[in-house]
Amino acid sequence: MLHEITGLYCPGCGVTRAVGALLELDVEQACRYNPLLFILLPLYAVYAALASRQLQRSSRILMLTMLILTIAFGVLRNVPAMAWLAPTDIW
Template identity: 60%
Template sequence: MTQISIPCVFHELTGLYCPGCGITRAVLSLLRLDFAQAFRYNPLIFILLPLYTMYFLTKKKQMRRSSNGIMVVMLTLTLAFGLLRNIPFLDFLAPTIVG
């Protein structure tokens, strides 16, 4: 495993997890085809990836209303995920600790 580590400035300053915390480790796990571990690092990417594909296709086909709606959904999910993963009883949403 590579030892690539990109610290999250938001987490370093606040102690809270941002919606992107764990993304680097998740991508590295995906490159190793370890989907379960990638999901544990950041499950949001498994939701946003298909939505982004739909957004890209609707944007390309100039379906403005649909693409704007998908963008609103992606932004709402990202903000909600960022808030929820910092609530103590929802700590399973926090990225797993590498130790």
């Protein structure tokens, strides 16, 4: 929706298509749709483990790191020099 209105890609653009590609075991195409997914999923698993062990400081730092990564990715994928981060339409 954001892309249709503003022409900008949000950090989550392509996640649904990436999950669909993963369900078809096409990891390469899933990474083309949204490479951030492959960075955040392992980090979220670590976050969940830290949170379940009541390590609040570590889990908060990791959550802040994931937030910064998401914002940076959202900005970078809209910079013309980083156009390779934009979701592809190849299916």
